[in-house]
Amino acid sequence: MSAAARADDAPAARPAHVRRIGIFIALTALLSAPIWWLHASTGYGAYIALLMWCPGLAAAVTVWLTGGKLCELGWRGAPLKYVVLGWAVPLLGLVLAYALVCALGKASFPEPKFLGRAAQAMGLSGAPLPLILLAQAALAATVGPINSCGRALGEELGWRGLLVPEACAAFGFLPGALLSGAVWALWHFPLLIGHASLTEMVNFVILIITISIGFAWLRLKSHSVWPTTLWHGTHNAFRDLFLNPLTLSTAAGRLWLDETGYSLAIMGLCVGVFFTGLHLREAQVARRASR
Numbered sequence: 001m002s003a004a005a006r007a008d009d010a011p012a013a014r015p016a017h018v019r020r021i022g023i024f025i026a027l028t029a030l031l032s033a034p035i036w037w038l039h040a041s042t043g044y045g046a047y048i049a050l051l052m053w054c055p056g057l058a059a060a061v062t063v064w065l066t067g068g069k070l071c072e073l074g075w076r077g078a079p080l081k082y083v084v085l086g087w088a089v090p091l092l093g094l095v096l097a098y099a100l101v102c103a104l105g106k107a108s109f110p111e112p113k114f115l116g117r118a119a120q121a122m123g124l125s126g127a128p129l130p131l132i133l134l135a136q137a138a139l140a141a142t143v144g145p146i147n148s149c150g151r152a153l154g155e156e157l158g159w160r161g162l163l164v165p166e167a168c169a170a171f172g173f174l175p176g177a178l179l180s181g182a183v184w185a186l187w188h189f190p191l192l193i194g195h196a197s198l199t200e201m202v203n204f205v206i207l208i209i210t211i212s213i214g215f216a217w218l219r220l221k222s223h224s225v226w227p228t229t230l231w232h233g234t235h236n237a238f239r240d241l242f243l244n245p246l247t248l249s250t251a252a253g254r255l256w257l258d259e260t261g262y263s264l265a266i267m268g269l270c271v272g273v274f275f276t277g278l279h280l281r282e283a284q285v286a287r288r289a290s291r
Contacts, residue, residue: 055158144237181212
């Protein structure tokens with residue numbers, strides 16, 4: 001039985017799971033360290049893509065060292081409903097988060113200069129504003145993730161492919177999900193230190209740890225990393241290709257936008273509460289059915 005299948009059972013083999021977690025974290029840090037240094041020294045963006053594959057490589061090596069099989073990392077296909085969920089949740093969450101910022105008067109939408117350049121690039125100069133926005137949003141939500149998921153898969157094989165099943169099998173769903181989120185957040189610190197304020201770092205940590213509950217639920221329910229990879233890739237692509245360039249913040253609104261902003265920290269909390277409630281309800285139903 002795989003770690004994912006045991007994630008909600010009593011952790012009878014906890015030492016083995018903890019050993020795997022320790023090996024994975026150590027290997028991830030070891031592989032990431034030189035790339036953290038290279039990126040800090042040069043600022044070269046291509047190093048980020050390489051860095052994002054360090055958790056996946058560490059997961060594969062961990063499986064090999066502990067006598068497992070690569071299929072444990074969740075390469076299998078997933079039911080369509082979980083794939084759709086992995087695509088829709090980040091889109092809905094991001095739109096609501098940025099709409100909140102605009103409603104509070106911290107930003108305006110759409111930013112006219114970028115919109116004009118986007119319209120020209122798409123061959124839509126002179127087209128109605130709603131058509132331009134719809135076209136840009138559609139491309140960011142569909143074509144964007146195709147490119148972004150190639151990088152996100154590297155992280156997902158590590159965080160969700162190996163760490164989530166092992167941590168949830170060892171400690172239970174909610175502690176395991178939160179542990180995976182804490183490791184995920186800490187892994188980003190070398191990229192944030194010196195570039196983000198303390199407030200921004202706290203916002204980022206809240207976002208990453210709380211949203212990890214949703215990622216963990218989706219990984220364990222689908223038995224696959226593909227829905228979470230789509231979530232990760234869609235989140236990055238839609239934010240970077242549509243919402244960020246088209247949202248013009250005020251001076252007071254800078255702390256509200258992007259992954260270090262208040263709005264996405266609030267979004268993460270909402271996602272975490274929703275999926276925690278969903279898990280607890282499913283656990284209650286399972287207990288009643290077993291009586």
